[in-house]
Amino acid sequence: MERETREVVIPGQPLEGPGLRPGSGTYSAGGRIFAALLGIRDDRGGEVNVIPLAGRYFPIVGDAVIGQVIEMGVGHWLLDINAPYPAPLHATESPWEVEYGDTGSFLGIGDLVLVEVLSVDENRRVQVTMQREGLERLEGGQLVTVAPAKVPRLIGKKGSMVSTIKNYTKCRIFVGQNGRVWIDGKPEDVAATVEVIRLIERFAQAVGLTETVDRYLAHKYRRSG
């Protein structure tokens, strides 16, 4: 797979190159391809994409996200998932037996839950579910929000970045695709995790970030780097 040194592109900027196909974050007009977003140009497999540097979270089926209950109905809860649209969680998609009208016994307004995006229709209406392994209501711990565009960097290739952090800090960490990160552990370890997350968010574009984070944490935890 070809990789090139990436440049920051702006909306409307032409993306030149022989035989390229328009990928995500781009649009085509008059036979040419242009960036549709502020982002980093990423050419791979004959397709040119623009990886966003900023912006809201757009739900994709299968994403694990952390939502907050903002409304309750007789048979569902409405969640804010840091997207342009709130997402309903139906009682039937919860792990509990919920009687009609009894939703309040299980989740209250303000509660945080780890859910998965079940479906997104053409009108961008989103449904989520809590019925997968590992999905649950979050208690205790601490919540940190990062720009959704930085989540891939925080996770790393095949989870390498977040694994590195977990190895040192021994914290439980859930990284939601919507930019919300839940951390639980000893207070000093949680604090170290939050620090590292902020660092990653600020320097998401630098190469060699994983190794640098590793050294940083190694020094913090006084192990040989």
Added chain:
Amino acid sequence: MSELVSELLRSSIKKELAAGRRADGRALDEPRPLRIQKGLVKTAEGSARVWLGDTDVLVGVKAGLGEPYPDTPNSGVLTTSAELNQMASPTFEAGPPSAEAIEIARVVDRGIRESKAVDMGKLCIVPGEKVWVLFIDIHVLDYHGNLFDAASYAAMAALTSAVLPGGKLGIDDKPLPLDHTPVSVTAAKIGSTILVDPALDEEAIADARLTVTTDENGDIRAMQKGLNGSFKFDEVQKAIATSQRVGKAIREIILK
């Protein structure tokens, strides 16, 4: 995140506070770093932009000529208004000034007026006919907690840099005469912990709030308790002592 504060956030902040720790590492009686930029707006007779931590407030002072109020013919006029600009937070709504905006404007105004920071008599040009009219306009640009203090520091800093334009009177410009420098220090009460200069998350879960404004002699010039919670008397006394101490350091920055 939405304006709703989760129980998780509330309990994690309270747990840390019980151990004497604040999210940004500050001590309970420590304000955030204060940065002031004076004279940014040239169309205003005085202006100052203040960053209290990430809270960003701009104040412009406009001075014009006008008639005094009939019951105070020898006194200039001072009006303070505040705008919680929608750009500063997703929670600020369009429309006429909210109750919060009005409260901020009035508390800042009281601090300045009651301390006689500006000698209103010195603003009189022709008794009963012509006086200086001062407008203090508070513009909140980025909301991260504690607008009372940020707005009051910006207002004072703007006043220290204000120049009365003499052109229309055929005289020289002269700096606005300031006699005192009131400084407000706001504390928030969460459970039984009292902390100074609440940041956004702390303010969101605060039960009660107390703003104490003191002058350069440490005397109290204004006070405002807010939100539905309550304070014990000794807590109020502590808040006053903190305001005197913290206020001193802040006064130096404002007067620079």
Added chain:
Amino acid sequence: MGGMELEKGMKLIDENGRRIDGRRPDELRPIKIEAGVLKRAEGSAYVEWGNNKVLAAVYGPREAHPRHNQKAERAIVQCRYNMAPFSVTDRKRPGPDRRSNEISKVIAEAFSNVIFLEQFPRTAVGVYIEVLQADAGTRCAGITAGSVALADAGIPMKDLVVAVASGKVGGVVCLDLNKEEDNFGEADVPMGVAPRTGDLVLLQMDGHLTAAEFDQAMKYSMNAANQIYELQRDALRRRYAVSLEDLKVEMQREAPPPAEEEPKYDVYYDAQPGVQE
């Protein structure tokens, strides 16, 4: 904006073709643009344009409220252009007036043209433009700042919008009028353009111009728009150009010095969904 008088003997254009501030007819005032200046807002920008100081902030796309403003098939753009009370010589009463309402509307329409609205049905994109200091051309500075703020917020658009005005001063067609020229000149034509295609998304005119003079004014403006576009692009690039040097400085505080590496920028994009325990 009344109550002003041109100083006695002052000419809007002198015998050498120089304007009051020394500019030639086709010269822009100095412009500085910075992106990402506010923390709360999802996108923001600050523009200094001559003596104008304008701040723009963007929120969204978010659910449109009130509900009856929503459009089922696309997003709507809500713009609020506002002048701070201290932004003008004679203090302006806080709050919207008819002029700012009209300007808010034409700016919202300009942005509606370039934003991919169909991607976000039922939502609203909020653009807030605040004039902190005014010296004519504030709506153009506002749009220029607003575009950068929209890009900074990650809003998908087919292009940025650049805005600039030209007019007629002392009988001569001039680019980018300042306050005196706007007050005492013969015409003003603010224009907003999407630079890639040259589509005009905002166009207003007041005063008196022949068709030929109008063409000349637009030529000046289009030329200037290209220069301003470069500044917008620079502002956005600077915002996100993180140097490895900054990272090293940050790490030096606590970690041992990093190994020698070739400074270059790279990004890892993991297509897999989030890692869970």
